[in-house]
Amino acid sequence: MDVLWAERGPLTAREVGRLIADRDLAPTTVMTVLDRLTRKGFLTRVRDGRAWRYEPAASRDAYIAELMLEALDMTGDRSAALTRFAQAVSGTEAEVLRKALTELEEE
Amino acid sequence: MIAAVALAALAAVSALAAWRLTSVRWTWRAPRAAIALWQALGLTWGLASVGALLAYALEPWGRGVIHGLVYLVTHWREPSGLQRVGALAAGLALLTVLMAVVVVAMAQTTQARRRHRLLLSLVARDEPAVPGVRVVDHPGAAAYCVPGLKSQVVISEGTLSLLSRDELAAVLAHEDAHARERHDLVLLPFAALRWVLPWSKVVRDAHASVALLVEMAADDHARLRVPPKRLATALLRFGTAGAYATPHGALGMGADNVMARVNRLVKPGPAMRRRYRYGIVAGAALLTASAPLLWFLPQ
Numbered sequence: 001m002d003v004l005w006a007e008r009g010p011l012t013a014r015e016v017g018r019l020i021a022d023r024d025l026a027p028t029t030v031m032t033v034l035d036r037l038t039r040k041g042f043l044t045r046v047r048d049g050r051a052w053r054y055e056p057a058a059s060r061d062a063y064i065a066e067l068m069l070e071a072l073d074m075t076g077d078r079s080a081a082l083t084r085f086a087q088a089v090s091g092t093e094a095e096v097l098r099k100a101l102t103e104l105e106e107e
Numbered sequence: 108m109i110a111a112v113a114l115a116a117l118a119a120v121s122a123l124a125a126w127r128l129t130s131v132r133w134t135w136r137a138p139r140a141a142i143a144l145w146q147a148l149g150l151t152w153g154l155a156s157v158g159a160l161l162a163y164a165l166e167p168w169g170r171g172v173i174h175g176l177v178y179l180v181t182h183w184r185e186p187s188g189l190q191r192v193g194a195l196a197a198g199l200a201l202l203t204v205l206m207a208v209v210v211v212a213m214a215q216t217t218q219a220r221r222r223h224r225l226l227l228s229l230v231a232r233d234e235p236a237v238p239g240v241r242v243v244d245h246p247g248a249a250a251y252c253v254p255g256l257k258s259q260v261v262i263s264e265g266t267l268s269l270l271s272r273d274e275l276a277a278v279l280a281h282e283d284a285h286a287r288e289r290h291d292l293v294l295l296p297f298a299a300l301r302w303v304l305p306w307s308k309v310v311r312d313a314h315a316s317v318a319l320l321v322e323m324a325a326d327d328h329a330r331l332r333v334p335p336k337r338l339a340t341a342l343l344r345f346g347t348a349g350a351y352a353t354p355h356g357a358l359g360m361g362a363d364n365v366m367a368r369v370n371r372l373v374k375p376g377p378a379m380r381r382r383y384r385y386g387i388v389a390g391a392a393l394l395t396a397s398a399p400l401l402w403f404l405p406q
Contacts, residue, residue, distance in 0.1 A: 042229065063230045064245050068263065070223060071249040081219040083285040083294075083321070085250040085278050086345040086365060093362030094347045100369060101343035104336065
């Protein structure tokens, strides 16, 4: 995925394999992974002669944003999917906490 | 008639106790015992409500709820009288709805987690400074656990820069408690009930109370391993991180909850006596057993 995000244009499986050649992967392994990611909707692909060219369906930042939306419980569905440490509060509420923090640190 | 009346009374008592329990504070002194009590109340309320309706519907046969239902299915005889047929339908419908809600909530949660894990595997990285924890490159402050058979603790880049080393250790100890004690499973039925009855204040408050108790239980777990003060400052730093304004209407008691947890950590009151804690747990166990037993009562 990182390889594809780093490149501008769509890549074939062979090109992807070459870019991560240091990990010594078999071409079929790369193809299988790309195929699976495509089926799950993370990649899109177009025919290019006899090969497929793969491209990320969304940017890395978009996925990070999706993760963080859930992490901060901002999707609004209040599901029990994740257990979070604490949530940020806003405005005057945050002021109360800021004061408490200063007091604690001075102790 | 005794079974139907007793079950109806039990349902009413459970609902009333749950309503009272949303506004008391002694639960904070023994979060784990209080969580057990909450679970017992929820389960008993459901079983007693369904049981009361069914007991009334099946009463003429004098077999109790369980054997009455078996008799109904094996002999395919419906109870006489419109009221009893109505009670039977209502009881079965309630049972189906309650079970379906939990099953659907479980399925949705599992799916949301699967997607979340998949995304993590694509964009999260390992950080040598915090082994075993996945790090997401984002400036916002987030620390959470994706529960499951193999629970995963995740923090954001923002958290790494926000907290000191000791505070981070405190946060991780807190998340570790969530992962170990599967607090998500405790919360699931309450979250599910809230999802079907969004307008009910008692259900909303019950979910919020249990959610807070779960956090306090995790805080208690963490304070045995790290200095409580570090956990408290971590909490306050998180609360004031303010990378995002809270979405409209999503949070009500944010600051109150954080302060309640901080005060518990900084100025812990006298611990609840063991005798009382055991008393609460025993009461919860007794309550849980009462409704199923009444389902067998023949009269």
